Amino acid sequence: MKVLLAGDNVSGLAEELKKFGPDEIAVANSDQLADYTTESYAGVLADYIKQENPSLVLLGHSAIGKDLAPRVAARLGAGLVSDCIKINVDGGDFSFVHPIYAGKAIATYKVNSAVKMATLRPNVFPIEEAEGAASVVDFAPEIAASRTKVKEVIQQAGDRPELTEADIICSGGRGLGGPDGFGLIEELADTLGAAVGSSRAAVDAGWRDHQAQVGQTGKVVSPNLYIACGISGAIQHLAGMGSSKCIVGINKDPEANIFNVADYGIEGDLYKVVPALIEKLKEVNG
Amino acid sequence: MNIVACIKQTFDTEAKIVIDNGQVSDQGVNLIVNPYDEFAVEEAIRLKEKNGGEVVVVSVGGDKTQEALRYCLAMGADRAVLIQDPALDNTDNIGCATALAKLLAGMEYDLVFCGKEAVDDGAAQVPSMLAEKLDLPQVNVITELEVADNQATATREIDGGSEVIEVQLPVMLSAQKGLNEVRYPSLPGIMKAKRKELKVVSLADLELSADDVAAKTELVAAELPPARKAGQVLTGEVEEVVAQLVKLLQDEAKVI
Amino acid sequence: MDFSLSDDERMVQEMVRDFAQTELKPQAPTLDREHRMNLDNLTKMAELGLMGMNIPETYGGSETGVIPYSLAMTEVGRACAATAVTMSVTNMVAEVICTFGTEAQKRKYIPPLCSGEYFAGSFGLTESTAGSDLGGMKTSAIKEGDYYRLNGSKIFITSAEYAGVIIVWAVTNRKIQRTRRISAFLVEKDTPGLSIGKAEEKMGQRGSATNEVILEDCLVPAENLLGSEGDGFRIALMALDGGRIGIGSMAIGIGLEAIDYARDYARERMQFNQPIASFQAIQWQLADTYAELQSAQLMVLMAASLKQQKKPFTKEASMGKLLASESANRACYHAVQILGGNGYIAEYPVERLYRDARVTTIYEGTSEIQRLVIARHILGAF
Known part of the structure; x- marks a missing residue:
């Protein structure tokens, strides 16, 4: 080799x-x-x-x-x-x-x-x-000149890991009810050192940049832990995160498809569950 | 400004995948223009509307692919060329890129657009292969583009951010979601599309042999991924449930 | 006989489905709840060519044909019935002007209807004393030099508060036979003497405004008379024939949306340890409903096909509208039944669809009037 x-x-x-x-x-x-x-x-x-x-x-x-x-x-x-x-x-x-x-x-x-x-x-x-x-x-070959020139490299804001390389991803969907809901997802992500993802519904609604979209027409990810908050689990979304090692689904709709794939599901209002989860994680991490 | 947009017809992203005899079955599947290619076609049409010129949309495929090309004509492309040949039925990305490159070599263009990848095989190979075959510079996965004075300035996604690239035309650009918002074909557009030229060419027309487009990769077998089983739904008071979850993630799943 | 759609028809259907599902459907519950039309949607639809589907290109129409129009109405009806009825009436108004208008009237009023410059067009026919019986019309139009002076009021006028032009029917001569008494006028918004009353609180299709239109010494230029004096009755009937294709197509959309939702629900809803779709009681409701809706759609498309070929279609339009509106109501009834308690609450869409379907057996001619029209055609003079 x-x-x-x-x-x-x-x-x-x-x-x-x-x-x-x-x-x-x-x-x-x-x-x-x-x-x-x-x-x-x-x-x-x-x-x-x-x-x-x-x-x-x-x-x-x-x-x-x-x-x-x-x-x-x-x-x-x-x-x-x-x-x-x-x-x-x-x-x-x-x-x-x-x-x-x-x-x-x-x-x-x-x-x-x-x-x-x-x-x-x-x-x-x-x-x-x-x-x-x-x-x-x-190894010193003759190096071909490039016709493309890099004018600027723009680092993504924040120090959260890249979606496709993150060990843990916290994602939000339509269930957040609005763009502000991502504040809570970001807080959860930062507690875990995780990346923030989004369902297509939330991207289409303009709540999150498309770079965060997980799914068939977004990024395909396979983290160790994927926490889906307020995501129904449409087939296109599952296509993007179905190979995650462990999936947690938090959704108030007991019929949500995410519960059919989640290793652990919590049926409840994410605005109650997620803050409690953040508290608990902080407590555990000391 | 003459622009070529390369498209592929793919399964609808909501299609359920059925495996028949080790191959993916296309029975009853709704076919669409690959979503990333729609961004490519849209960008091509916008540039034409701004700068004048012609948008030619091209594809490799079969009879049904004409529908995908007509859709692009209805969006506003000027004409379409379909490369159709039995020898292309089992080809792969390099074979398609070879055929497309031969077709484009006989055309005049300032820009070649592709989608960043097709949602079926997700390989993201044809755009770069086509650029190589045509000896064009390439900028893949672009989310912003400005074209002026024979120069393109494109923002492309890279891991952990983006970069701004400058390049002289002609160039191959592959489109990512976010580049633009794709229009719906208007009814007048649909009515006009049927009067626009859709030319079908064979490999012989392109002076290519079956060997020239022979596949270098072969799909031996496809299977469905192992089904994910539903796990446990935790119930109880929020505090209890959350504590239970954290414990499970630590001790059972061992992921935090 | 070939029942398959042409490539163009299918492309129109797919485009409108894509647009309606993506842009309109997510807004439908909000528009219903807030009793509000989203005028941006109407503009977008005009830009796509949906507001003048049977209008020649010369006047800004998309000249797509009646079958594509029916398919498009069904798709918009599926997504948002309130938006669909606005589309139906606007298309009807443009078509009426195109059929009966002078060249000057066509050039002045049709392009803004098609382009979205006018958000909508309105059809001012009904009065409190003139519903199914136009003989009860009281609004009057008296010729005074170059003007007609209009007095009276219209009720249940779809889109009046955002319409650019309203076709107003009024009695021009009380003394002659009833079918020659009334005439139709093109009344622009902002015409002095024209005022729009507040929108009614309706059972369904709440996103679409339904207003009273009041005419108080409203002076309308004589050149805005549509056709000749006394043509009003004929114009109304002819417009309604076409309108019935639109409303029938929309009703099918509402019915299909409801029963599709119920079908998907039945596959997933577990009772007695099995999906309720496995019970024959549910299967029969689904089977009957789909059979009815599909046959109604064939009837509506047959009327559309006849109209497209410029053949008589009055009887077929009435048959189609009758079948479509009645079967859409039954479809919604069954959808609510299949969802049980969930069907009765606003959390699930069938509750709204049931309310939206209800009016389809009433406007554009009640089911009773449709039967009357059909019977007259069947029996002839005897």
Whole structure:
């Protein structure tokens, strides 16, 4: 296993990577790689793959991975399976498991090109450390100029974790009754160090930015804990969070579909339940 | 300004998925224009309305895909091209991108729009593959766009925030929800759509062979995810219930 | 005989469904509760071409045809009956002007109705003494030079408080045979002498305003006479024939919405350890209701098809309106029954739908009048 580490001033990260046990770490260090741009990075990765000729290339299904992998795959004529939740290895043969229809079905793919590529869903594969004394080598290809220029990077306000990477997500829906209700969800999230999500209904009502939307036409998440407050549990929403390890549903409607999937359900007014829950969590956390 | 919008016809997002013999069945499923592609078409039409020019909407698909293209024509696109060929029935993203790229290579355009991904396979591959095949710069997952003086300034979503990208035209842009609010096709739009050109081309028309669009990935089998069982509903006074929940999350689920 | 919709018809149906479900339906309970129309919705509908569906493009219409109109009315009716009735009357007013108006009248009044510049059009026919019997009309119009002087009052006028133009019927000559006594006038809002009374408190369709319209020495330019003097009766009957297709289509929408809700509820509602949909008592109510609604819809669409082909459709429109409105009421009755106590409270939509359906057997000609029209056609002169 070899790792390509690309960026500007990233040599120091090689040490970090060693503890995950790769055989070799190639470092492409250049000020031309300071910003992520598709074309410059695609050139570096494609050149590295051509040099190494691996049977399998893996990237994260992150914003960068999603942008980069198909571009490189098209350049190299490699088959690509995106957003994998599992890779089966059978002898020298791989098969790739990728949820389709936003998780309403699970598909297994085979790739018939010599180089096979896949992007991996964040938060799904366990991270394990391994013994290893990887050698660190320089990789200095000619870097293609990028026609796109990054003018500005805007960090999301606040220090809550990114939805797709959060261990815990607290989400609100139509049951909040209005945009102000998200104040309570944010308070709960901050008590747990969680990200804040939203149902489509709340986004469509203009209560929350679409970046927070969880579901078929929003983000697909798989946290350890998903707390749905005032969310009925429409099929599109379940498609986005159904693979969460543990689901808690808080809803005043006993017929709400969320109770059909929740590990723990509380039937009641969220404006009573959530404040009490925040109190209790604070008490437990000391 | 000439603009191409690439669309895919997908299942309605509310469709129930049925697996038949290891494959997803399309029996009785309502088909729609992929929601992200609607943002792409809308943005293309808005730019045309502002700057003049032509919007061509293109797709790869079968007979039914004509409905999706007609819908875009009713929204206000000027003409449509459908690439239809039996050899494309079992192709994958790279095959589609190859066919689309060959079609676009013969057209004049300043901007190519796609949706950021299709809601069926959720792969998000075709936009970048198409850009690569056409040697175009790409900006994916955009939520804001300004086009002036042959330059596009686009805001795209990245993990934990967003970034503003500048690029000279021509460029491939893929649309994310939030880019615009998609219009409903008006009744006059629907009536006009049937008089607009919808051309169907085969691979031979594009001078491509079946090998050129051969799939590199193959869906071996699809299955339904294991059903989630309903858990327990906690009842009692609010304080009790909450205490019970916290204990369960700590001791049973071990998630906090 | 092919009962399938054409591609255009299906596209209109799908677009209106999408619009109505997304934009109108979420507001319906609030508009009902607050007795309020959302005028923005009417503007949006005009922009989509829904306010002049049988009007040529020359006058700003979308010229979509009568079958698409029926399909669209059903979809809007499903989502919000109060908005649907406003749409129905506005389309009817535009069509009446298009059929009987002079070129100048058409150019002046139809485009603002279609474009949304006028939120709505109104149909000022009914009076306290002239309901089913137009012979009881008391409002008078007396010619004075270039004007007609109108005096009297109209009741139950849909959308009058936000209408840009009201078609007002008045007696122009009391001395001749009753069918030639009345004439129709185009009365613009803000015409001196025209005032709009407060909206009635209604059982249903509460989002739509239903006003009294008072005419006190209201001087209407003679050029605003629609057709000729004495044409009023004929104009009213012809307008109502078309209006019946609109109201029938809307009634089907209300009925379908109610019974669809009840069907979904029956699948999930557990009693005696099983979904109530497994009981034959529930199944039969559902089966009968769907059979009735679907046959009523076929009848309404047949009337629409005849009208679209410019063939006589009076009898069919009456049959369709009668069947649709009566079966919509029964559908709502059964929907409430299937939901039990939940059907009777405002928390669930069938309570409102039941109230919304009720008036459909009354306006645009009562069920009794529909039967009269049908009987006359069947029996002929004897």
